[in-house]
Amino acid sequence: MKFLSFAIASALAVTPAFAHGDDKPRHGGQVAEVGETIFELVRTPAGASLYIMEDGDEVPAALMTGKLIVTAGGKKTDVPLVAAKGNQFVAKGAQIPSGARVGVLVINKQTQARQSATFAIK
Numbered sequence: 001m002k003f004l005s006f007a008i009a010s011a012l013a014v015t016p017a018f019a020h021g022d023d024k025p026r027h028g029g030q031v032a033e034v035g036e037t038i039f040e041l042v043r044t045p046a047g048a049s050l051y052i053m054e055d056g057d058e059v060p061a062a063l064m065t066g067k068l069i070v071t072a073g074g075k076k077t078d079v080p081l082v083a084a085k086g087n088q089f090v091a092k093g094a095q096i097p098s099g100a101r102v103g104v105l106v107i108n109k110q111t112q113a114r115q116s117a118t119f120a121i122k
Helices: 002-013
Strands: 030-034 037-044 047-054 064-072 075-083 088-092 101-108 114-120
Touching: 030 114, 037 101, 037 114, 047 064, 047 075, 064 088
Parallel strands: none
Antiparallel strands: 030 037, 037 047, 047 088, 064 075, 064 101, 075 088, 101 114
């Protein structure tokens, strides 16, 4: 009985913890994980795209509004996020240079719940 209790306790002690979502970039961008929400920011020649996943599922962008707050060279610029297809937002014309800090704010249209993340651009 003592051996069985020890074996169960040992097995529980070395069980790895798994994240709820996949924090690897799916679109070639940078990933920030806040709780169970994963934000992926992708810089593009036309601006930027933002993708949101919650607990491993895509969050429909059409259900939210949002903006990027880009800080570079001591200057802060707000860029609106426009819902695109699926879980993608687009920030047309966003200029995000290397070394910038980018804050993301999204707001659920129905509940007004806010989610945010911050990126240090490489």
